[in-house]
Amino acid sequence: MGIHSEDRLKSILSKFDLVEQEYVINPLNIGYINDTYLISDRVAPKYILQRVNHNVFKDIDGLMGNIENALRFLCANDYKKIELISTFLGKSYLEDSTGFWRLMTYLENSTTYNTTTSTKIAFEAGRIIGKFHLLLADADVRNYVETIPQFHSLQLRERQFQVALSTANKERSEVANEAILFTKEMLKRLKAFNISNLPVRVCHNDTKFNNVLFSKKTNTALCLIDLDTIMKGYFLYDFGDATRTIVNMAPEDEQELSKITFERDLFESFVNGIAANEPFLTQQELDSLHIGTVLMPFLHGIRALTDYLNNDIYYKVTYENQNLDRCLSLFDFTEKAHNQMDYMQKVILKVLKPIKH
Ligand code: GN1
Ligand code: MG
Numbered sequence: 001m002g003i004h005s006e007d008r009l010k011s012i013l014s015k016f017d018l019v020e021q022e023y024v025i026n027p028l029n030i031g032y033i034n035d036t037y038l039i040s041d042r043v044a045p046k047y048i049l050q051r052v053n054h055n056v057f058k059d060i061d062g063l064m065g066n067i068e069n070a071l072r073f074l075c076a077n078d079y080k081k082i083e084l085i086s087t088f089l090g091k092s093y094l095e096d097s098t099g100f101w102r103l104m105t106y107l108e109n110s111t112t113y114n115t116t117t118s119t120k121i122a123f124e125a126g127r128i129i130g131k132f133h134l135l136l137a138d139a140d141v142r143n144y145v146e147t148i149p150q151f152h153s154l155q156l157r158e159r160q161f162q163v164a165l166s167t168a169n170k171e172r173s174e175v176a177n178e179a180i181l182f183t184k185e186m187l188k189r190l191k192a193f194n195i196s197n198l199p200v201r202v203c204h205n206d207t208k209f210n211n212v213l214f215s216k217k218t219n220t221a222l223c224l225i226d227l228d229t230i231m232k233g234y235f236l237y238d239f240g241d242a243t244r245t246i247v248n249m250a251p252e253d254e255q256e257l258s259k260i261t262f263e264r265d266l267f268e269s270f271v272n273g274i275a276a277n278e279p280f281l282t283q284q285e286l287d288s289l290h291i292g293t294v295l296m297p298f299l300h301g302i303r304a305l306t307d308y309l310n311n312d313i314y315y316k317v318t319y320e321n322q323n324l325d326r327c328l329s330l331f332d333f334t335e336k337a338h339n340q341m342d343y344m345q346k347v348i349l350k351v352l353k354p355i356k357h
Helices: 006-013 060-071 119-136 154-167 170-175 177-191 235-246 264-275 283-309 322-338 341-351
Strands: 024-028 035-040 045-052 094-096 099-105 201-203 212-215 221-224 231-233
Touching: 006 024, 006 045, 119 201, 119 212, 119 221, 119 235, 119 264, 154 177, 154 283, 170 177, 170 283, 177 283, 177 322, 201 235, 231 235, 235 264, 235 283, 235 322, 264 341, 283 322, 283 341, 322 341
Parallel strands: none
Antiparallel strands: 024 035, 035 045, 045 099, 094 099, 201 231, 212 221
8 A cells, every 4th residue: 555554544535525435545656756546436536645745845735725726727628627625624635644635536537648659649738738828827926835946946956966966975976977077067058048037927847748637538638737836937847847758758767868869740749739729928938948848857857866966865766776867867868959959949939929919
């Protein structure tokens, strides 16, 4: 039963406002942060139960408030609604001695993918991420708590890397030498771009491909899941997190670097998918989007490297060098995306039209 006993999980479930019946609880091994369980009745999966990682998310009340706030906007004919089940006390989460728990509806016949080779699926991912932003375009960012301050700030990630490097043990810093050199080089290149004047929006901030939910039957994108990091951000963050995982046919922790690719047809389909929505981006945002596809894998790479140098205190790891492997894989894609910057910009400016004022 994962790290929580079945009795404990059943007792947690009994505090939520559900019809009392026998549920089957199965752990889902997804994500690097939370503990997730699938709750089924006799017929089919019905709910997702999650323990939110309090080490990572310090302000659970703020986080749940952000999600409740965003869910009010996130519903349309072509965007499926996910609901939070409240506790019998009327709250959107439960606090007990094991942590903070929440329960959400599970969409029937839905699925996620870690990678894809299908241009139709890449298009759908673009369409739903565009739709998410269109639905939240009028949301006021001031109503959203910054639950992880400066989450995607390159300056913060650089400082954390420097601290980790100065305290790391000799063995790990030697093994990671190549990655450390790449970090220093790439920091110089990325600092040349000033993105601080871009418009601030309510963003998802973790739009990796497996956070897009698809219909198992039709492969239509249904909605985005994992709303923990909904807070302010730039659209290029969501663009970059999606493209880094969609146009690369290898998984995020691929160790065979030759398998890491930048697939132009998947990139074009993804951008076409965004364009299937009415325009919502400014010209300034369109001009910056291609930077996202380089910045985001680099940011995740530097975070994985920092955690490796810190002896794995942030991400859940299942083997010794997992953080380093993730870093090397993410850096390899960063380099490949960097070589495609001119191409990406050309596609973006051809396909996407700016919002009319
Ligand atoms: C973490 O656990 P998961 O997969 O939802 C991380 C994201 C990364 C992701 C994969 C709060 O999310 O930023 O994209 O791993 N979330 C947090 O690299 O750190
Ligand atoms: Mg996440």
